[in-house]
Amino acid sequence: MDNPIQIENYSIRPPETWAGSVDDQQLIERIKESDFSERQINEGRDYCYFLDKIYYTSNIENSEYVCMAYTLNEPSNLERASVMDVVVEENEMYGIHRISVLREGVLIDKIPDTRIKVLDNENQSGGGILSSTKKINITIKDLRLYDVLILEDSRVKTFTERDFLRKEFSRYVWVSPDNYWAYGNYKFTFINDRNEPIAYKKTFFRDEMGNVLEPETNYLKKGKKFIIEEKNYINPVDANREIFPFIDFATSSNWKDLSNYIAPIYEEIYGNASLKDFAPNLVEKLDAIADQDEKLQFAIEYVQNNIYYIFNADEMNGHRPQEPSVTYQNKQGDCKAKSVLLKVILDYIGIDSSIVLVNFNTDFYIKYYLPSLLTFNHAIVKVSYKGEIYFIDATIRDEFGLIENRGFIYFMHYLEVKSDQELKERKAYRFPYYCIDEKVEFHARGTTGDLKLTTTYKGNRANAMRRYFRNTNKREIVDSWNNFLFYGLNYSNDRNGTDIRNIFKDASIDIISDDKKLNEFRIQYHAAVENPYYTDPKNNRFLMYFDRNVVKASARDFIHEDLPFWHNFDSEKYEVHLYTDQKIDTEEKYTVQESTISNPYFNYTSRKKITKNGATVYIDYKPLVNLEIPRNDFEAFREAHHMIADSNFGLGIDIIEPGLMNMLKFSLKKKFNK
Structure with missing residues (x-):
């Protein structure tokens, strides 16, 4: 028993x-x-x-x-x-x-x-x-x-x-x-x-x-x-x-001795495993895939989605993994079991990989801890492919994409299960794609506006949004977007308390495409907007779109004496078009204001294009992530985010009201504000 x-x-x-x-x-x-x-x-x-x-x-x-x-x-x-x-x-x-x-x-x-x-x-x-x-x-x-x-x-x-x-x-x-x-x-x-x-x-x-x-x-x-x-x-x-x-x-020990202790346990498991013997049906499916990129994707997703993840607390107290044949036969296993099975499959298709030990919960502290195998509580797979290093968590489900398009796992420290290893730190990472790529088009005509957002998500964002749309009621999703736009268009400051559904009429949101290889999930939101302009207490009208998600409040508000700031923001790209049938102030300070931020941890630009009846802003944000911001660099990093928050995270245009008196008022305003 x-x-x-x-x-x-x-x-x-x-x-x-x-x-x-x-x-x-x-x-x-x-x-x-x-x-x-x-x-x-x-x-x-x-x-x-x-x-x-x-x-x-x-x-x-x-x-x-x-x-x-x-x-x-x-x-x-x-x-x-x-x-x-x-x-x-x-x-x-x-x-x-x-x-x-x-x-x-x-x-x-x-x-x-x-x-x-x-x-x-x-x-x-x-x-x-x-x-x-x-x-x-x-x-x-x-x-x-x-x-x-x-x-x-x-x-x-x-x-x-x-x-x-x-x-x-x-x-x-x-x-x-x-x-x-x-x-x-x-x-x-x-x-x-x-x-x-x-x-x-x-x-x-x-x-x-x-x-x-x-x-x-x-x-x-x-x-x-x-x-x-x-x-x-x-x-x-x-x-x-x-x-x-x-x-x-x-x-008392050191990382090299610990790796030499644990590596033979895993090597014995690999040595006894023959994928052809215990998984002939899986081998047949792998052999039928000619493209190596697709074969790798199939292998990862097979283990993630077809092998049920069981977290056995008692088994996790040790490091002796389950035989891959048992994992395959029973279609279940813990993180070690799933990682070992994935490695055996990758060995079969000729892709270099290894098991690595991590602890996402205490990753920051690992550099302060003494060397110990009991520091780690999770196993994942390190994959070397086409000159790049990737980390795959075999316990994640519903993740898609060729390996370069899959979600990124944030952590810094790991011990590779090989002989003669030291504790390693991952390099900082820059996304090869935009996690969020959004185009906003807002046309105001008379007393109504036509608002359309087309958004493409990639990587972790695509996986998360795919799950969100599958598991959430459509009406709830639309209300969530309406609520976001209620603040983004600044309506919270002139019609707070109004039923949002009465502002955004006939709002809808649809999945436009879902590419499982590129791991791109594209959606489109569309609504008619009653009274599209924000009106200030002096009855001045503005057409605005400011995405507060671009402003990283966690960076601006961070205060800690001992913890460095962990940089894990997504790469983002926005294109915002505001159009109106009214005349606008084409020289207003904040309307024309552009920004260029370049520091070791992110590059940020906002560029404008102004016409007599509208304006466009192009925002590009490329962070260097998976790193701690050194204390000596943090205040400059924080100040750069304050600069983004200073009206550089969206677009606003001032309406010049028709009529002679309004034109005179506008001229006087420009004269005395110079």
Whole structure:
């Protein structure tokens, strides 16, 4: 039986010997009021009298012990304490050592008032996320406001054969505590009981002036401890602008040795795989495709769309992939399984590829972490084709295009599953195509306007829009475009509160074409517009089109002391034509204003063409992406985006009202505004 059922997932027992012991009297003595505690409580802050946390690792198990006492002075905190959930992995035991409250100086044992249920933690299996974790639900009766709750517990993860990587390597990241809590005493201990030395690296710690200190790396031999202890402690980190200090603990190693450890495991899998033997029908289909570009596209999309993605949390804890024959036969597998099958197919059609290990969630931190295979949580495929490098995520579905037209995956760090590898950084990327290419035509005649948008999406944008149009009601899509245009045409400033459907009459949106090789998705929006002009409080009329998506607010508003700005904007091209049957001001400053921005991270131009009854703007935006903007370059980068926002992200034309008095008013306005 591959997955024997574990009957017991928790027990009430004393703590392990390495955790030490504390009796009731010692607990009471540690829960003492002080000037610091009274100040925190008076300020309405929850207060933790003490928190002792110990992480213990050996070649047999990983364990974590916690003993803490904290106030229940807030109703929300009382509710959370009364009902708690603890999730344990397969072969992990949760141990309850003490549940007590200190009430008016008397220590009361609450274990008799505690009800424990063990529940299956399977709420996403329908989405292919499998886990044998259990949820331990703990309900404590009769907790009262102003009690001091004392919890002492631990969790022990005993390794099985499936945890071969955890047996061989240890990794744990300590992060400084949430700065909401105030602590009378905070203590963290890491105990290494492994045969191998553990390295630990302190990162984003600060000096008394708040300056980030250089990372510091040290080592723990078997039987040694690392201890952090603070008294009367509130974490001083500015959570909105600073990274919490953390310590990375990992079995001492280097990337080259780690790659040499993992590569033979995968090489054995490749060596045993014969696509002709286990997938003759697939081979027949591949052989029938003469064009190599199309054959590569077919291979990628076959694995992405025909092999069901199962995220098995237990399997992901190791790195031993499923045999590709099993993946093909069962038509399902996790990221490793799908990536290995894709590589075997690419080997058959003569395209160079390799598996690479990544962690999209913590990509920024990988350069600060110690070398460890346990850093990674995902596998993708690196493809070398026609002199270019591409990365394919075999777990994505509904992605299309020849390889140069497929969606781009944003990440920087990866470890290639080959011998003698170092951690690598991807090069920055410039799109060979426009992700958005849009033409806007707006004709105003009398009291109505005719508005047409023709938009071509490519790459990630095409894949996303294809899914959006397939999964979304047509009326909802039209309303979404109407809402965008309500702001883009500046109607939000002169008719706010008006039903948008009464402004954009007979609005429709249609798919014009969908090219699955070029990965181009083209749509067209069309509507008649009631009262096409924006009218200001002085009854001046304007015809406007400003696309606020062009203004990158995230770049303009970004503020962080430690995180660099991650540059991941799409390439964009816009052509906006505004026509009217009225006379316009052909010399108005913002109407004729053009811009040219050129810096290391993007090129941006807006060019105008003005006639007596209309104007056109051509906007071209080409970013260099998949990189961090260095701190020294960021303010110039931000200022360039401010320049775009200064009326360079669209077009506006001023109407010269007919009549002698209006012409005189216009002439005077021009004269005095020079």
